[in-house]
Amino acid sequence: MCMYCKGKTMLPSLTTHVVNYKNCIIIIKNVPCEECEQCGEKYYSNEVAKQIESLVNAAKQLMQEIAVIDYSKAA
Numbered sequence: 001m002c003m004y005c006k007g008k009t010m011l012p013s014l015t016t017h018v019v020n021y022k023n024c025i026i027i028i029k030n031v032p033c034e035e036c037e038q039c040g041e042k043y044y045s046n047e048v049a050k051q052i053e054s055l056v057n058a059a060k061q062l063m064q065e066i067a068v069i070d071y072s073k074a075a
Contacts, residue, residue: 007038015042017071019056026059028052030072 001010013035017024031052033042044052055074059067 002036002039002041002045004041004074005036007036009037010034010043011037017052019059021056021060022063023065024063025066026056027066027068028055028071029068030070032071060070 002010011034013033014025014030015033015035017028017031019028031044032048036040051071051074055069055071059069
């Protein structure tokens with residue numbers, strides 16, 4: 001169930017996760033998620049959230065102005 005709109009149908013989907021960190025943009029594309037059919041709110045599993053955190057931390061080490069990471073190729 002969606003915590004935002006209380007919709008009952010969540011569908012498997014892919015999204016792009018964007019992080020703004022110290023004037024740098026980190027973009028992670030093809031991130032698996034559950035998307036609310038009613039409002040479009042997206043939710044990550046604990047495993048995906050941990051992987052996102054790991055990818056963001058790795059990108060922070062690069063300290064580029066823009067970093068684009070493909071989740072499906074990083075796992």
